[in-house]
Amino acid sequence: PDEIKRKENIARGKESFWEYCLLRDPNFFKPDRLYQKTICDTMQALYEKRLYKPGATKPCDILILNLPPGAGKSYIASMFETWCFGQNVKNVVITVSYNGLLAESFSKTVRGAIEDKEIAGDKTSYAVTSFFPNLKIKRGDGAVKKWSLEGNYMSYLATGFDGSITGMRGNIGVIDDPIKGYDEAVSERYKEHCWTFYKNTFTSRMLPSAVQIIIQTRWATDDLAGMLLFTAPEDCYELKIQALDADGKSWCETLYSTESLL
Numbered sequence: 471p472d473e474i475k476r477k478e479n480i481a482r483g484k485e486s487f488w489e490y491c492l493l494r495d496p497n498f499f500k501p502d503r504l505y506q507k508t509i510c511d512t513m514q515a516l517y518e519k520r521l522y523k524p525g526a527t528k529p530c531d532i533l534i535l536n537l538p539p540g541a542g543k544s545y546i547a548s549m550f551e552t553w554c555f556g557q558n559v560k561n562v563v564i565t566v567s568y569n570g571l572l573a574e575s576f577s578k579t580v581r582g583a584i585e586d587k588e589i590a591g592d593k594t595s596y597a598v599t600s601f602f603p604n605l606k607i608k609r610g611d612g613a614v615k616k617w618s619l620e621g622n623y624m625s626y627l628a629t630g631f632d633g634s635i636t637g638m639r640g641n642i643g644v645i646d647d648p649i650k651g652y653d654e655a656v657s658e659r660y661k662e663h664c665w666t667f668y669k670n671t672f673t674s675r676m677l678p679s680a681v682q683i684i685i686q687t688r689w690a691t692d693d694l695a696g697m698l699l700f701t702a703p704e705d706c707y708e709l710k711i712q713a714l715d716a717d718g719k720s721w722c723e724t725l726y727s728t729e730s731l732l
Contacts, residue, residue, distance in 0.1 A: 472593045483601045487514040487553050493596045494549065498542060503722055505711050506546070509535065512709050513550050516681050517557070517642075521707050530707035532682045534695045538713035540726060543685045544646050548579045550683075551626075554642055555584070556602030559621045564640035564675060566667075568650050569630040570615075576646065577615050577628035581607060584619075631667050635675045643672060643682040648694050655689030664694045 483490035488510035491499040499506055515521040516533045523530060537543045547565075554561050563580075567573040584605050589595035599605055608618040616637075619625045624638045631648055645668070654660045676682065686695045698706055711721055713731055720728040 476593050479596070480601055483596070484556065487511075487550060490553050490601060491546070491549055494598070496594075498545070500724070503724065505541070505721055508711075509537075509543075509546055509709065510550075512707070513546075513683065516683065516707070517550075517554060519681075523704075523707055526704070530705055531680065532684065532698060532702070532706045534698060534706050534708045535683060535685045536688050536695065536708065536710040537685070538711070538721065538726075539687055541711070541722070542725075544576065545579075547644050547646060547683065547685055548576060548583065551580050551642070551644065552583050552598045552605075555605055555619060555625065556598065559605065559619055559625075561642055562622070562624060562638060562640040562677075563626050563642045563644065564635060564638070564672075565626075565628045565644045565646065566635075566648075566672060567628065567630050567646045568648060569632050571630075572646070573628040573630045573633065574614050577617075577626065580626065581617055631664060635671055639675050639677050641677045641680045643676050643680055645672070645682070645684045645686075645694070647686055649686065649689050652689075655693070661690065661693055665697050668694060668698075 479493055483493050488507050491506070491510055492501065512521065512533060516530070519529045521530050521533065535543065551563050551565070554563065565573065565576050567576050584598050585607060586597050588597040588600050604621070606620045608620050615628045616624075617626050627635060627638055627640070629635055648664045649655050684695055684698065686693065688695060690696065699708060713721055713726070714728070715721060718728070720726050720731050
């Protein structure tokens with residue numbers, strides 16, 4: 471019975487990104503954290519080209535995800551990338567972080583998850599390869615920020631807004647929190663740098679059918695997310711989760727209590 475249940479769980483995880491997350495890390499992903507399910511379901515809809523705004527005739531290809539600090543947005547994005555590779559090993563992911571150091575950390579998280587093994591004999595342990603056993607880092611092609619999976623010429627590139635994107639084009643692009651604090655939020659020069667990098671560098675390396683995820687804690691109306699919503703509203707789907715809801719309560723009491731937020 472345990473083995474039958476496990477096979478059923480694996481089948482659900484292959485089909486549903488939310489179920490995949492619940493099984494991969496039950497300590498962080500919990501059924502009562504409904505905001506997590508909303509994020510996971512929206513990301514999957516983006517990937518499957520069925521993310522529509524009300525009244526739209528074509529799906530959005532840019533997901534703008536606005537979350538409070540500490541919501542696990544980078545972690546959820548890294549999980550999403552591993553799930554996408556499981557859907558199609560030919561996917562090519564480009565991730566842009568605030569700087570090169572964070573880009574390296576993000577890349578290590580994704581690559582490490584693919585390399586991790588499940589705990590032998592533990593029926594509750596699920597690694598990435600429990601769901602997608604064919605995923606394997608290509609031997610000799612596993613640099614920190616640029617690596618490939620077996621079966622694909624090039625799979626992953628991570629860079630910072632202080633770096634460049636060369637030698638590959640992706641069909642999944644993720645930009646993770648380009649603004650980290652007050653200094654960048656009030657710097658017109660830095661915000662212009664982010665916008666120029668996005669227009670001239672990032673989008674030039676995206677394939678025509680690519681989807682993009684912009685993950686950002688909002689600091690200013692003219693930050694990267696704000697500029698995209700202003701210049702290409704028909705292409706963007708905004709998922710906004712505020713730290714305090716309409717009743718003044720925390721969006722997730724088990725992560726941050728209302729008292730601590732206030």
